Amino acid sequence: MSSGTGAVGWRKCRYPPGQNLQLFLFLLCRFGFVNGQIRYSIPEEMRKGSFIGNVAQDLGLDLKRLRSGRARIVTGENTQYTELKADKGILVVNDRIDREQLCFDTMPCSFSFEVILETPMELHQITVEITDINDHSPTFKRENILFEISESALSGARFPLTSAEDADVGTNGLKEYFLTENDHFVLKQHSNADGKRYAEMVLQKPLDRETNPNLLLKLIAVDGGNPQRSGTVNINITILDINDNAPVFNQSVYKAAVTENSPRDTYVITVNATDADFGPNSIVRYYFSDLNSGSNDLFKIDEKSGTIFIIGSVDYEKDKKYELQIHAKDQGGLTDSSKVIIDVMDVNDNAPVISVMSFSSPVSEDSPPGTTIGIINVKDLDSAENGQVSCRIEENVPFKIKSNLKNYYTLLTYSILDRESVSEYNITVTVTDAGVPPLSSKRTFNLKISDVNDNSPRFLKGVYDAFVFENNLPGVSILVIKAKDPDENQNARISYILEESRVGGGPVSEYSLSYNGARSPCTAIFGHHLFPSHRFF
Numbered sequence: 001m002s003s004g005t006g007a008v009g010w011r012k013c014r015y016p017p018g019q020n021l022q023l024f025l026f027l028l029c030r031f032g033f034v035n036g037q038i039r040y041s042i043p044e045e046m047r048k049g050s051f052i053g054n055v056a057q058d059l060g061l062d063l064k065r066l067r068s069g070r071a072r073i074v075t076g077e078n079t080q081y082t083e084l085k086a087d088k089g090i091l092v093v094n095d096r097i098d099r100e101q102l103c104f105d106t107m108p109c110s111f112s113f114e115v116i117l118e119t120p121m122e123l124h125q126i127t128v129e130i131t132d133i134n135d136h137s138p139t140f141k142r143e144n145i146l147f148e149i150s151e152s153a154l155s156g157a158r159f160p161l162t163s164a165e166d167a168d169v170g171t172n173g174l175k176e177y178f179l180t181e182n183d184h185f186v187l188k189q190h191s192n193a194d195g196k197r198y199a200e201m202v203l204q205k206p207l208d209r210e211t212n213p214n215l216l217l218k219l220i221a222v223d224g225g226n227p228q229r230s231g232t233v234n235i236n237i238t239i240l241d242i243n244d245n246a247p248v249f250n251q252s253v254y255k256a257a258v259t260e261n262s263p264r265d266t267y268v269i270t271v272n273a274t275d276a277d278f279g280p281n282s283i284v285r286y287y288f289s290d291l292n293s294g295s296n297d298l299f300k301i302d303e304k305s306g307t308i309f310i311i312g313s314v315d316y317e318k319d320k321k322y323e324l325q326i327h328a329k330d331q332g333g334l335t336d337s338s339k340v341i342i343d344v345m346d347v348n349d350n351a352p353v354i355s356v357m358s359f360s361s362p363v364s365e366d367s368p369p370g371t372t373i374g375i376i377n378v379k380d381l382d383s384a385e386n387g388q389v390s391c392r393i394e395e396n397v398p399f400k401i402k403s404n405l406k407n408y409y410t411l412l413t414y415s416i417l418d419r420e421s422v423s424e425y426n427i428t429v430t431v432t433d434a435g436v437p438p439l440s441s442k443r444t445f446n447l448k449i450s451d452v453n454d455n456s457p458r459f460l461k462g463v464y465d466a467f468v469f470e471n472n473l474p475g476v477s478i479l480v481i482k483a484k485d486p487d488e489n490q491n492a493r494i495s496y497i498l499e500e501s502r503v504g505g506g507p508v509s510e511y512s513l514s515y516n517g518a519r520s521p522c523t524a525i526f527g528h529h530l531f532p533s534h535r536f537f
């Protein structure tokens with residue numbers, strides 16, 4: 001606990017208060033009238049009353065001499081660290097001795113005082129060396145060290161750290177630092193000229209804000225005492241963003257469908273790209289590729305929201321599908337690409353169109369059923385049901401329509417025609433598609449039936465009776481006869497011929513026929529049996 005030592009060269013004189021005594025002691029001290037010197041060594045922070053050394057024994061004085069000489073301590077200090085127990089001849093601790101307070105970092109640390117005895121006067125110098133105990137931990141002045149480090153910082157970048165203070169000295173003083181184990185930084189330790197230890201972090205592996213925007217490390221300072229003491233400071237590292245991430249579309253292909261003829265500003269789809277960077281580096285703008293020739297006039301992309309709208313007229317009959325290349329770009333010019341496939345849905349916006357391939361009019365009334373009158377072609381630009389057409393004839397007429405080939409229809413006669421009953425037909429062909437609502441087109445064919453000489457002329461009466469007065473002059477009109485033929489033109493032209501026979505004993509040639517006008521009935525001037533007859537060509 002304590003040890004007496006012999007006189008050493010080191011000496012420090014302290015002077016008690018009191019003018020005369022001070023001067024006296026000064027002289028004694030100055031000229032070396034000091035009878036003896038002892039040196040003790042004790043650790044700091046010992047309890048009051050702890051034994052320092054046996055002064056009587058070490059000075060070779062007996063207890064009687066101590067008593068008779070009124071042995072006492074004289075010191076210039078205000079604090080009386082030690083007490084001389086004259087009855088036992090020992091020196092004990094009187095007050096708390098804190099090495100750090102007494103000497104700060106001076107080594108070794110000691111204080112001296114004199115033991116004075118009277119009659120005769122003796123002056124003995126006692127030096128007490130205070131050895132350090134590890135009663136202080138390394139401490140940091142701050143609780144947190146804040147760093148803002150760009151994620152672009154290169155390996156090898158150095159970041160000096162606050163050093164810790166340990167009031168203890170020697171091995172009890174600050175020994176080394178430790179840094180929380182981490183992937184990015186290693187600790188480098190240094191000592192400056194006066195032996196103070198400090199540390200710095202060295203970046204070993206680049207930082208990535210997107211993986212970890214904050215790093216929380218601890219710097220631990222330890223001393224060399226036993227038991228060891230330590231102090232800790234938090235190192236709070238905020239990683240600053242650089243634009244090291246390109247935007248990324250959340251889909252490699254976007255699919256949308258729009259109906260054709262949709263009005264301007266119809267919503268199509270919203271695309272989205274995210275950028276892992278922070279702040280302005282993460283702001284993404286959307287735009288179409290220049291490669292989308294043509295379709296860029298039909299669609300518009302909102303550069304901020306990524307929403308795609310229709311701005312032109314989308315026509316299914318022109319394009320059934322659009323493929324738009326899109327880009328996303330951040331402020332730093334990093335980009336990503338994706339595509340949008342827009343299916344156009346058909347709307348029944350096209351009526352079927354009828355084209356006449358051939359049509360023959362007139363048609364002879366003796367044409368057999370099944371005779372082809374015409375061929376039409378029907379086209380509907382729409383697709384699926386919207387483009388599926390059916391063809392029918394509106395009127396109740398002896399014609400039918402038949403399709404042998406897709407989109408081609410044949411107009412046929414259905415039954416026997418008779419010009420004399422109906423000489424002309426208006427045949428309306430209607431084509432209708434299967435869309436909802438359906439669209440249709442009509443075409444009217446005016447078909448004339450040409451005549452065939454299939455009717456004989458007929459007299460209006462089976463027998464004509466006439467009375468004539470005898471002794472007529474030749475040329476007297478006897479009667480008017482009339483025949484009709486329902487055929488047309490030449491086929492209806494009637495000639496009247498008197499059949500060769502005898503009438504009343506005379507030949508029929510004694511009579512003659514005369515026509516009242518070109519096509520009027522015939523007047524028999526004279527004669528008996530009359531027969532209408534056709535003129536044939």
Ligand SMILES: *[C@@H]1O[C@H](CO)[C@@H](O)[C@H](O)[C@H]1NC(C)=O
Pocket residue numbers: 424425426446
């Ligand atoms: C056919 O249509 C034409 C023109 O509309 C019309 O003059 C004619 O009388 C019609 N014929 C029949 C038989 O309906």
